[in-house]
Amino acid sequence: MIKVVLLGSGNVAYHLALAMKSTNNVELVQRYSRKNSNAQLFDSSIPHTTDLHEIKSADIYILAIKDEAIATVCRSLEHIKGLLVHTSGAMELNVLDSRFRRGVLYPVQSLSIDQKIDLKDVPFAIETETIEDQELLQKLATELSHHVFELDSAKREKLHVAAVFANNFSNFMFTCTEDICKEHEIPFEILRPLILETGRKVQYLQPMDAQTGPARRHDQDVIEKHLNQLKGQQKEIYKLLSLAISNAYKRE
């Protein structure tokens, strides 16, 4: 049985607590949060504290808190033994003080409390410093998810850049979509299924093979026609992305 103390009360803490509950080999022995926010969302049978000095003994301490709070909370955890891991995709392992046995347990998904998601389907990127800790964290991660990847801080940094394209930038394409729809009084609903299908398609195809549209076809007439209908930043984005797509697909 792996004993875990979970620190946090937000999106990631919520989903981790829920997932740990349904495992057989993980015991969530305590939860800490500064103000016990969202208390009603968590299983009330899990002991909770708002005092870092009352943290119980455990095998793994999971910091599911904001990036900027990690260093501060660490300073009040000097007394703990066991493996201390944070859950941030953006922070290096080094943000945890070197006096700890330390690691990273990063669920690669945009999680929110009001969303039903099975963590088993969420990939976890893990990092540790010793073989013993690697085995321990791997064991925990495998209880939580079917998809566990070892990734050091350098690679996780690149993963974070890739995730900006995968999530932030693609979502902004949908914002542009909606803006164009609004401007011309076209219901955005008409494009929602296409958006969903775009994401679905790359679950089994490589994005390079799923690409369609005027830029891939080098259809300069349509590109010009579209550019004439756009202005400002939308026009710049259309121009740059069409050029990048055209470059990616050499004329056959």
Add this chain to the structure above:
Amino acid sequence: MIKVVLLGSGNVAYHLALAMKSTNNVELVQRYSRKNSNAQLFDSSIPHTTDLHEIKSADIYILAIKDEAIATVCRSLEHIKGLLVHTSGAMELNVLDSRFRRGVLYPVQSLSIDQKIDLKDVPFAIETETIEDQELLQKLATELSHHVFELDSAKREKLHVAAVFANNFSNFMFTCTEDICKEHEIPFEILRPLILETGRKVQYLQPMDAQTGPARRHDQDVIEKHLNQLKGQQKEIYKLLSLAISNAYKRE
């Protein structure tokens, strides 16, 4: 009963034929295609011809053929009565000769033969020139889909631009994602669920509300850190999109 002749043997024709089969009020009386390609994919009980002069009489003739073939095929259809519609998002109604009763029946989805999809969930954009034809085409479209929108050629043109952002450009973001993963030997699989969730989220949220990431937070440190890790067109794209996102979200 609405009698339909379907012209075409590609992705759209395939899905339309399949959908018409499961309606109660539409009868597919004949299919035309130039070379009878993909014959094995279509119900063999539907009469097929490769001769445009042998086209049967019907209420609606659906041109599910390539954009560039529409004008040519029209010229050989002079003898038909009934409503002639094309299925293209990119072509105006006017591409059909004005001697016809004409219309557009455009399924707003990226369709391919190897993909299982229920047309009932695919929005259809329809256009006609008279109230009688509007009623007829509406009736057909409603048999095929739960989501029917009337959209004139001018609006459909804007819809097409919006769809480039929704599908082509977002897919290219996924290509950038994969390129970064490849370069740093990170398995692309680790980001596939995030991509799917990005598309899912905007099925019930406005994209503007679903936006996250450094640019929305005006986190210039992270943006600079990411830019230093990118080069060439990826760097340009990162810079332009981060700026556009920052501009869209004024500092709170």
